[in-house]
Amino acid sequence: MDPTLALHVVKNGLLIGGIYGGVALGLSLIFGVMRIINFAHGSMLMVAMYLAWGLWAGLGLHPYIGAIITVPALFGLGYLVQACIISHLFRREKAFVVEPLSALLLTAGVFLVMDNLVLMIFGPDVRAVSIDLAYANFFLGDIPINIPRFIAFVSAIGVAGVLSWWLKTSDMGRAIRATAQNRDAATMVGINVPLVYNITFGLGTAILGLFGALLVPFFSVTPTLGLAFGIKSFVVVVLGGIGSIWGCVVGGIVLGLFEAFASQFVTATSAQIFSFGLFVVILLVRPSGLLGKA
Amino acid sequence: MFGSATTLERALILIVAAFLVFLPSIVRDPYHIHTATMIVYFSFMAASWNFVCGYVGQLSLGHSVFSGVAGYVTVLMFTQMGLSPWIGMLFGGFFAAVLSLAIGFPTFRLKGPYFTLTTIAFAEIMRIWFENTDNFIGIPLKGSEGLVVPLVGDSFWAFQFNEKLPYYYIALALLAIIVIATAIMERSKLGYYLKAIRGDRDGAEALGINPTKYSLIALSISAFFTGIGGAFFAQFFRYINPERNMGIDLSIDMAIMSIIGGQGTVLGPILGSFILHPIAEVARTSLGGSFLGLHLVIYGAVLALTVLYFPQGIIVPLRKLLARISGGDVK
Numbered sequence: 001m002d003p004t005l006a007l008h009v010v011k012n013g014l015l016i017g018g019i020y021g022g023v024a025l026g027l028s029l030i031f032g033v034m035r036i037i038n039f040a041h042g043s044m045l046m047v048a049m050y051l052a053w054g055l056w057a058g059l060g061l062h063p064y065i066g067a068i069i070t071v072p073a074l075f076g077l078g079y080l081v082q083a084c085i086i087s088h089l090f091r092r093e094k095a096f097v098v099e100p101l102s103a104l105l106l107t108a109g110v111f112l113v114m115d116n117l118v119l120m121i122f123g124p125d126v127r128a129v130s131i132d133l134a135y136a137n138f139f140l141g142d143i144p145i146n147i148p149r150f151i152a153f154v155s156a157i158g159v160a161g162v163l164s165w166w167l168k169t170s171d172m173g174r175a176i177r178a179t180a181q182n183r184d185a186a187t188m189v190g191i192n193v194p195l196v197y198n199i200t201f202g203l204g205t206a207i208l209g210l211f212g213a214l215l216v217p218f219f220s221v222t223p224t225l226g227l228a229f230g231i232k233s234f235v236v237v238v239l240g241g242i243g244s245i246w247g248c249v250v251g252g253i254v255l256g257l258f259e260a261f262a263s264q265f266v267t268a269t270s271a272q273i274f275s276f277g278l279f280v281v282i283l284l285v286r287p288s289g290l291l292g293k294a
Numbered sequence: 295m296f297g298s299a300t301t302l303e304r305a306l307i308l309i310v311a312a313f314l315v316f317l318p319s320i321v322r323d324p325y326h327i328h329t330a331t332m333i334v335y336f337s338f339m340a341a342s343w344n345f346v347c348g349y350v351g352q353l354s355l356g357h358s359v360f361s362g363v364a365g366y367v368t369v370l371m372f373t374q375m376g377l378s379p380w381i382g383m384l385f386g387g388f389f390a391a392v393l394s395l396a397i398g399f400p401t402f403r404l405k406g407p408y409f410t411l412t413t414i415a416f417a418e419i420m421r422i423w424f425e426n427t428d429n430f431i432g433i434p435l436k437g438s439e440g441l442v443v444p445l446v447g448d449s450f451w452a453f454q455f456n457e458k459l460p461y462y463y464i465a466l467a468l469l470a471i472i473v474i475a476t477a478i479m480e481r482s483k484l485g486y487y488l489k490a491i492r493g494d495r496d497g498a499e500a501l502g503i504n505p506t507k508y509s510l511i512a513l514s515i516s517a518f519f520t521g522i523g524g525a526f527f528a529q530f531f532r533y534i535n536p537e538r539n540m541g542i543d544l545s546i547d548m549a550i551m552s553i554i555g556g557q558g559t560v561l562g563p564i565l566g567s568f569i570l571h572p573i574a575e576v577a578r579t580s581l582g583g584s585f586l587g588l589h590l591v592i593y594g595a596v597l598a599l600t601v602l603y604f605p606q607g608i609i610v611p612l613r614k615l616l617a618r619i620s621g622g623d624v625k
Contacts, residue, residue, distance in 0.1 A: 037407040088602050101353055104407050105553060106601045108546070112594025116587030124586065223587075227542070231418070234411050270426045276415040283412055284400050 001264065007143060009260045015149045017256020021240075021249035022156025023211050024233035025163065026078075026204030032243025033180040033200045036086065036103040040111040042230025044205050048074050048212020049221040050118060056129045056216070063129055064151075067213035071206050078205025081110060083198045090197070111226070119223040128220035152214040157249060159207055164245045176200055180243070228272075235279040302620035303613065307561070314466055318459055327458040333571045334465040335527065339544075340551035340563035341472040342519035346512040347549070348557030349485065351492030352402070355545045356413030357520050359397075359420045360390035362540025364521025365528035366424070369441050370433060372452070379453035383525035390521030391514040398513045402506050405495075417545060424536040440535025443528065453529045461530050468526065469564070472519055476560045479512070488512055492558070520548075550593055554600045556607025565609050570596070 001009075027041045038044075048070050055066035089102055137144040167173035179186040179196045187193050232255065240251025258278055263271040317330055339361070347354050364386030371382035401412045425438040435441075448456045455461060479485045487508045490498040495505050528534040538544070547570075555566025573596075574589035604611055 037411075085598060085602075101351075101406055101410075102601050102605060104353065104410060106598055108550075109594040109596075109598030109601065112546070112590050112597065114594075116590040116594065119587035120591065231411075231414065238411075267426065269422060273419050273422050276419045276422075280400075280412055280415050280419075283404060283408055 004142070005264075009264055010257065011143055011145065013257035013260030014253060015146070015153045015256070016260070017253035018153035018156045018249065019149070019211070019215070019252070020232055020236050020255050021252020022152065022159055023208065023229060024236035024240075024248050024252060025156075025160060025245065026207040027230075027233045028237045028240070028243055028245065028248045029163070029207075030201055030204040031237065033176055034197055036107070037234070038201075038204070039104055039107040039230065040081070040114055040226075041204075041208070041233055042226035042228065043111045043114040044074060044077065044226070045208045045212055045215075045229050046221060046223065046226035047077065047114060047118065048209045049216050049219070049225070050122065050127070050212075051209075052213040052216045053127050053129055053221060056131075057127075062131065063213045063216045067210055070213045071209035074209030074212070075202040075206035079198050079202035081205075082201035083194075085110065086201070087194060087197065090194070111230075115223055115226055122223065124223060126220045126222050129216045131217055134217045146218065148214070148217040152211065155210065155214055156252070159210065160245050160249050163203075163207075167245075172196075172199065231279075232275065235275055235282075238279060238282055300617055300620055302616050306616070318462060324458045327462050329572075329575050331458060331462045331465050331530070332575075333567060334462065334469050335523065335530070336547065336551060336571050337564040337567040338465060338469045338472055338526075339520065339523045339548045340555065340567050341469070341476060342516050342523060343548040344552040344557050344559075344563040345472070345476055345479065345519065346488075346509065346516035348552055348559070348563070349480075349488040349492065350509050350512060351558070352509070353406075353410045353549060354413040355410055355542060355549055356397070356415075356417030357516075357548050358524075358540050358542065358544035359417040360394060360517040360520040361524025361527065361544060362424070362534075362536060363393055363420065363524070364390040365524035365534045365539045366435070366441070367521075368525035369443055369528050369534050373441070373444065374433070378451050379525065379529050380451075383453075383522050383529075386525045387518040387521035390524075391518040394513050394517030395510055398510050399506070402509045402513075414542060414545075417540065417542065421536045421540045421542075424540060438536060440533060440537075443532040443534075445532065454532070461526075465526065468519075468522065473560060473564070475515070475519075479515075480560060484508060484511060489558075547593075550597050552607075554596055554608060556609030559607065559609055562607045562609040565612070566607070569608065 023045060027038060030036055030038050030041075051070045051073060052063045052066045055061040055069060056063055061069075086103065086106060089106060133148055136147040138147060138150075139145070167177055175186070175191045175196050176199070178189070178191060179193055179200075183193055186196070236248060236251040236255055238251070239254055240247030240249070255275060255278070259271050259275055262274040266273075314330075314334070318327060321327065321330070339357075343354070343357050346352075347357075364383065367386035367389045368379050368382035371377040371385060372379050377385075397413070397416045401409055401416070404412055424435060427435050428437045429435065443454075446452045446454055448454065450460075487498070487503050490501070490503055491505045491509065499505055524539055527539060551566035551570050552563040553566070554570060555564065555568075556562025570593060573592050577589040577592060600608065
């Protein structure tokens, strides 16, 4: 492969990979704290993208300004899904331990409802936001870098940094980490575990609210887009090690680079085969992820 | 056959079975026969899924790959070699069983959600590969366009019938086979081993049961039946494509019908399909095409409610109710 082309491939892989990492952050956080795999993760991103698109198409709001609405809206959605639906599982089981499969099934139900409600409301058409910024580039040496992609990439790293700092220093962050380590002990020292769960879930989806708004300028949205993003997020989380914030970013970048190189040799759709293949190999060979503890 | 069933339950099962056999003499129009065939087909598919997943307690969302692969084998053997689909579907089922061993051997070591996600990954790899492959070493797969089974007219040998009725009875016969096979399996050593693995995998292993071996035996039988179902589907519609026959939607249908009805029971998956498919059909016909996806919204909601309130499936409260009616002991 000639060096200029390789450089372009690396650039594309890095940009999209960082975004994959950002999208997967919430999934990793929720799994790390609650031991729940949210099957509806990708669907919630899809909902965020529709919301950002709707704000642009209906009110003329630039998606980046629309984020002021999509982030709290998605926080609310996640909070409610946890508080009204998933919490019943925790209440049924002893000591806040949920059988992982029932949680997966429950969120699979949420996934089916969400995807198909959106399909019923908006139909199967592809929706896209067209703003001038979508085609704007800046040059790093000879390499053009697409500005909205770059913004999304930087935001992913920024969110990961803020999230890990917040988890380390704030009271709620400490409560979340304590709950992740040991639910029973957390309850005993007076932490309101159900509230921590609601907030964790809300935070995990609020991040999707941000990325929904950041993605729409260069990514058109359909009701079925969620599953592909959801599965990619699982890949990223497994690659990076479950519950690890920076592992998530690294996992995303690994997946992005892998896909970018694979798509040089086969068509982009076939390149997905390699992402799934990578996922299977990682799970079978090193289930604790690249950065996770064995 | 249903040793643990009460008299009332046996009577009900017999009535439903008799109803299914004589249904075509009551309803005659092709549309209703078609719908009935689809309900029976989904019951068969859910029961095939249940054969391994329900008993061993693992959630596979990749079973559609067996249906798709076997369907393609059947159709290709017919169009390329002129082999009767009746023989082709056995080859297809066998092929699916071999494939299931290749997939199952590494994945059954994984637990819970990891297993589920890996099955999705395997199925999606196959589907995307089929969708993007027009020709594989001389075999015309025709990518996402799919394959059409050429019409030869009313012929038992070619598995083609002018009327819907023969398809209905074939589906019903398949359903009877899987019900009997599951009932036998449940009371055989294999069934006890699987339930032991479901209850406590490490404990079962400590007792000398090899979890991977017995899970794989059940999986290959399940894949064989799923493949037969896929071949039937391809013949029934005379058309096969990766999206419908191999896509994740089919896997989800099979799994949630089983789970809602009651996985790990002989009749639960059938109950699930008898409840869910008519909902889908009514949602599609009575409300027209205006609400695309409505039935899946209902599936999702029913799934969530079942997981929350009847985690073992609707068959459990139903059996309790029947037991109360007949005055027997509630088990």
